[in-house]
Amino acid sequence: MMNPQWLKSFATLAELGSFTDSAERLGITQAAVSQHIRHLELQLGPVILRSKRPLELTPAGSALLDYCQQIDRAHHHLMLRLSDAEATCGEVSVISPGSIGLRLYPLLLSLQEQHRDLTVRHRFAPDSEVIDAVLHNRYEMGLVTHKPDDKRLEAHPFAEEPLELIVPANTRVTGWNDLEKLGYIDHPDGQAMATRLLGRLFPGNPGIRNLPQRGFSNQIGLILEPVARGLGFAVLPRYARLAFTRPETIEVAAEGNALVDTIWLVHRAEWPLSARAQLALAWLQRHL
Known part of the structure; x- marks a missing residue:
C-alpha cells in the first residue's frame, strides 16, 4: 500500500497545479512535496508533466488521482458508519x-x-x-x-400482524364446504399459516391438505392475484393484503377471529x- 502522505501530496498537487501552493497548503516544504512525488513515480512511472504550466497529469497520474478519490470516499463512508452523532447520513x-x-x-x-x-x-x-x-x-x-x-x-x-383468510370479493364463507368449493392458493409459508388459522376458525376440520389446491406462488406480491380473479382463497398476514394493488377485488372472511402474530x-x-x-x-x- 502506498504511503498516505505521498498520496495526499499528489492529490493536493493535482488540485492546485503548483508545488509551491501545495507545500503551503500542506504545511511542508516544497522539497518534501517533490520527494513524495518522486517516491510515487518510482513505483508507477511519471504521474505529472513538469514541463506544463499548470502541471498536467499523465495517464498514470489520472489513474492515481481516481484512486485517491476512491480512498477519500471510502474514508467518508467509514466515518458516517462509525458516527452515532449523525443520524441522517x-x-x-x-x-x-x-x-x-x-x-x-x-x-x-x-x-x-x-x-x-x-x-x-x-x-x-x-x-x-x-x-x-x-x-x-x-x-x-x-x-x-x-x-x-x-x-x-x-x-x-x-409490531403485531394478524393472519387473515382472504377470499374473492362478495364471497361468503360460512363453513368448510365453502372453502372446498373455492380451493386453496398456496405459497411457501401457506400450509403452516393456513393450518394455524383454519384450526381456529373451523375446529375439527380435516386439514388444509384435504382441500383442492388451485395455485401456488412464491412471490408475496402475486399470491392474491388468483384470489382476486376468483380462483381460490389464501391465508396471508395482513400487510400482504394491504399492499395488494386491487383491494376492491378481495375481502377478509371471518375477520373478527383473526390469529395475531x-x-x-x-x-x-x-x-x-x-x-x-x-x-x-x-x-x-x-x-x-
Missing part, C-alpha cells in the same frame, strides 16, 4: 419477511426523501435467513415472526443500534 439496512417488508420499504423510502443522505438497503427473506444475516453483520437489524433464543441476538416486540425486531446483542437505525425504527413505529 449513511446506510439503514433491514432484512424482513415478505409481508411486513411490503409495508416497511415504502415507509423507509419516505424517510429517505426527507433525509437524502440516507441510503436504504432492504431485503425480503424468511426467518432463518434474517437471523443468519444479522448474526453475520450483513444487515444491522431484522424482523422475524418467531422470537429467537440465540444469546447473540437481542429481540424486542416490534408478534413481529420481533432482532439485532446483535454486543453493540447498540446506530443512530440511523434508531431514527428509522422511530419513524416506522410512528407510521405503521
Whole structure:
C-alpha cells in the first residue's frame, strides 16, 4: 500500500497545479512535496508533466488521482458508519419477511426523501435467513415472526400482524364446504399459516391438505392475484393484503377471529443500534 502522505501530496498537487501552493497548503516544504512525488513515480512511472504550466497529469497520474478519490470516499463512508452523532447520513439496512417488508420499504423510502443522505438497503427473506444475516453483520437489524433464543441476538416486540383468510370479493364463507368449493392458493409459508388459522376458525376440520389446491406462488406480491380473479382463497398476514394493488377485488372472511402474530425486531446483542437505525425504527413505529 502506498504511503498516505505521498498520496495526499499528489492529490493536493493535482488540485492546485503548483508545488509551491501545495507545500503551503500542506504545511511542508516544497522539497518534501517533490520527494513524495518522486517516491510515487518510482513505483508507477511519471504521474505529472513538469514541463506544463499548470502541471498536467499523465495517464498514470489520472489513474492515481481516481484512486485517491476512491480512498477519500471510502474514508467518508467509514466515518458516517462509525458516527452515532449523525443520524441522517449513511446506510439503514433491514432484512424482513415478505409481508411486513411490503409495508416497511415504502415507509423507509419516505424517510429517505426527507433525509437524502440516507441510503436504504432492504431485503425480503424468511426467518432463518434474517437471523443468519444479522448474526453475520450483513444487515444491522431484522424482523422475524418467531422470537429467537440465540444469546447473540437481542429481540424486542416490534409490531403485531394478524393472519387473515382472504377470499374473492362478495364471497361468503360460512363453513368448510365453502372453502372446498373455492380451493386453496398456496405459497411457501401457506400450509403452516393456513393450518394455524383454519384450526381456529373451523375446529375439527380435516386439514388444509384435504382441500383442492388451485395455485401456488412464491412471490408475496402475486399470491392474491388468483384470489382476486376468483380462483381460490389464501391465508396471508395482513400487510400482504394491504399492499395488494386491487383491494376492491378481495375481502377478509371471518375477520373478527383473526390469529395475531408478534413481529420481533432482532439485532446483535454486543453493540447498540446506530443512530440511523434508531431514527428509522422511530419513524416506522410512528407510521405503521
